[in-house]
Amino acid sequence: MSETPVGVTDAPVHASDQPADVSEPPMVSRPSAAAVRDRVFGRWLITPAVVVIGTVSLIPFLFAIWVSFVQYNLRSSAHPFVGLDNFAHVLGDPIFRRSLVFTILLGAGLALLQLVIGTGLAILLHGRPPAWRRALMPIIVAPMFLSPVVVGQIWRLFMSRGFGPFNYLVSSVIGRPLQIDFLADRYWNLIPIIAADVWQWTPLPFVIAFAALSGIDTEILEAATVDGAGGWARVRHIILPLAAPALLTALFFRFADAIRIYGTIFMLSRGGPGRTTTPIAQYLVERGFTGSFDLGIAGAASWIFLIVVSLLFYRLVRRVVLV
Amino acid sequence: MNNRVRRFLRGARPAQKGTLSVATGRFSTIAVSLPIIAYIAFILLPLLWSVLTAFKPASDYLTNPPTFVPSDWTLIHFRTLGRLGAWKAISNSIIVSAGTTAISVTIGFLAGYGLSRFRAGGRVFAYALILQRLLPPVVFLVPSFVLFSLVGLVDTRLGLVIAYAAGSTTFATWIIASFLTLVPRDYEEAAVIDGANKRQLLWHVVLPLGRPAVIAAAGFAFVVGWTEFLFASILTRNNRTLPALFPSFVGAEASLLGELGALAMVAAVPAIILGVLFYRYAVLGLTMGGVKG
Numbered sequence: 001m002s003e004t005p006v007g008v009t010d011a012p013v014h015a016s017d018q019p020a021d022v023s024e025p026p027m028v029s030r031p032s033a034a035a036v037r038d039r040v041f042g043r044w045l046i047t048p049a050v051v052v053i054g055t056v057s058l059i060p061f062l063f064a065i066w067v068s069f070v071q072y073n074l075r076s077s078a079h080p081f082v083g084l085d086n087f088a089h090v091l092g093d094p095i096f097r098r099s100l101v102f103t104i105l106l107g108a109g110l111a112l113l114q115l116v117i118g119t120g121l122a123i124l125l126h127g128r129p130p131a132w133r134r135a136l137m138p139i140i141v142a143p144m145f146l147s148p149v150v151v152g153q154i155w156r157l158f159m160s161r162g163f164g165p166f167n168y169l170v171s172s173v174i175g176r177p178l179q180i181d182f183l184a185d186r187y188w189n190l191i192p193i194i195a196a197d198v199w200q201w202t203p204l205p206f207v208i209a210f211a212a213l214s215g216i217d218t219e220i221l222e223a224a225t226v227d228g229a230g231g232w233a234r235v236r237h238i239i240l241p242l243a244a245p246a247l248l249t250a251l252f253f254r255f256a257d258a259i260r261i262y263g264t265i266f267m268l269s270r271g272g273p274g275r276t277t278t279p280i281a282q283y284l285v286e287r288g289f290t291g292s293f294d295l296g297i298a299g300a301a302s303w304i305f306l307i308v309v310s311l312l313f314y315r316l317v318r319r320v321v322l323v
Numbered sequence: 324m325n326n327r328v329r330r331f332l333r334g335a336r337p338a339q340k341g342t343l344s345v346a347t348g349r350f351s352t353i354a355v356s357l358p359i360i361a362y363i364a365f366i367l368l369p370l371l372w373s374v375l376t377a378f379k380p381a382s383d384y385l386t387n388p389p390t391f392v393p394s395d396w397t398l399i400h401f402r403t404l405g406r407l408g409a410w411k412a413i414s415n416s417i418i419v420s421a422g423t424t425a426i427s428v429t430i431g432f433l434a435g436y437g438l439s440r441f442r443a444g445g446r447v448f449a450y451a452l453i454l455q456r457l458l459p460p461v462v463f464l465v466p467s468f469v470l471f472s473l474v475g476l477v478d479t480r481l482g483l484v485i486a487y488a489a490g491s492t493t494f495a496t497w498i499i500a501s502f503l504t505l506v507p508r509d510y511e512e513a514a515v516i517d518g519a520n521k522r523q524l525l526w527h528v529v530l531p532l533g534r535p536a537v538i539a540a541a542g543f544a545f546v547v548g549w550t551e552f553l554f555a556s557i558l559t560r561n562n563r564t565l566p567a568l569f570p571s572f573v574g575a576e577a578s579l580l581g582e583l584g585a586l587a588m589v590a591a592v593p594a595i596i597l598g599v600l601f602y603r604y605a606v607l608g609l610t611m612g613g614v615k616g
Binding site for chain 2 (some may be wrong): 045127144158267284
């Protein structure tokens with residue numbers, strides 16, 4: 001507590017010093033009463049948030065349980081209970097399994113790639129004069145605040161065989177003509193998907209890595225330099241180990257977000273060809289909101305995805321996340 | 324964490340100039356600079372193509388080799404954005420983003436203060452926030468759609484604001500709570516001793532103290548409303564927001580390249596503002612929202 005609070009020049013009473021003399025002190029004299037008052041105030045403060053989050057998340061969450069156990073589609077207006085049929089249908093659907101595996105592998109690959117590039121960039125940029133980062137930071141972070149569909153649109157315009165310059169640019173570099181349809185050809189269409197997501201999300205691990213580097217005690221590095229550690233040795237044996245907790249956190253959060261991928265892919269490959277690049281979000285949308293609008297099946301698929309994700313997160317959450 | 328935040332707010336200066344450098348000589352200075360330049364080129368190149376496309380006449384679209392610099396700079400595509408239904412989508416996006424920001428910053432500020440000072444809600448509330456942050460929103464899509472159609476919120480801007488409120492409120496609460504735990508309580512205690520009531524305390528003391536986090540939270544909430552695609556594309560049909568507009572033109576875009584480039588530029592405005600003007604707050608929000616203190 002501050003000894004002379006701002007604006008209190010002639011205050012005769014310091015509440016905590018003389019509790020017995022104060023009849024109606026601003027600072028409550030009995031700690032238990034203060035604690036109670038604080039707790040009540042705290043509850044009032046979080047009530048709106050609890051209401052909003054509860055209404056918008058918890059109610060749909062519970063409702064999703066019901067939806068996934070009934071038949072809910074355009075074919076009938078009734079919603080008969082079908083038990084575990086929806087779940088069985090989803091688990092037996094090869095498209096679901098392929099989407100799930102694709103989403104998790106792509107998410108893990110993207111998160112790792114972005115962490116490596118972002119960390120490397122942070123280390124390199126940290127070694128440059130401050131003017132560099134003042135000029136470049138805004139450029140580096142800006143793609144994060146774009147819509148994934150805009151990112152997809154930008155890369156679509158850039159890499160399309162018909163109206164994009166990418167084939168031409170690569171042809172001029174390698175010296176022979178290139179005519180790859182990066183939006184449709186299998187395997188090749190992973191390149192714009194990966195490039196677009198790396199383009200948009202490398203800034204996240206970069207920013208976290210940069211913050212972690214700023215927190216490293218430079219005396220350690222100076223001592224290492226005096227002892228003859230070169231640039232790579234300092235990175236490998238000092239910088240990376242000290243930044244490791246922050247980097248793992250970045251990796252975890254990036255993975256948690258990368259498996260949400262939808263808009264980017266929707267703009268680039270539309271999940272094709274033959275659903276080879278369909279992310280789980282697109283599977284849910286296609287089951288629930290196209291064709292016969294099988295919301296019951298989409299609801300069951302949501303639950304299965306949720307369970308898989310929870311299992312993946314479970315061990316990481318307690319180690320990595322705040323609180 | 325404390326020093327890190329201060330450093331960001333001061334302008335992200337290095338702890339000590341040059342000491343973290345991995346470069347040791349002139350050659351390695353080039354070796355350090357080149358990858359940075361390559362990355363910047365990777366960021367700017369596709370962006371530049373979209374920007375140039377926005378100013379090209381249609382005759383430049385499908386040339387071989389591709390036309391990089393427009394043969395005749397034109398603003399026509401910005402004027403014909405209406406062809407894509409862009410104006411309504413832009414106003415929808417502004418309304419939805421502003422609504423999401425107002426709700427989530429107000430509620431998140433109160434909850435963030437409660438969480439940081441009184442541990443309000445205890446572990447349950449904190450874990451609920453973490454879950455809300457981590458779970459993929461797509462799992463809420465199906466039940467939200469069914470519930471929204473029951474109460475008539477499908478295809479309304481209010482529906483989208485409500486759909487976005489939970490996620491952005493969670494994020495706002497998290498950023499503001501993380502930030503306030505770094506701020507000493509002295510000012511609040513002084514204000515209480517001075518006889519400030521709760522409202523004065525929140526408005527005149529806590530809000531100014533937490534201003535950087537509030538700005539960051541507001542920026543992120545706006546970005547959620549402005550960029551979200553999945554819910555916008557499912558929950559609206561006639562009241563599209565900007566992102567939900569783009570997929571309509573996939574496949575039919577050969578004659579609309581200029582408009583699409585222009586639309587992408589308009590959609591990028593908040594990103595540019597956040598990147599250039601508020602990037603320190605944005606960086607603060609990202610490090611607070613994602614890193615254990």
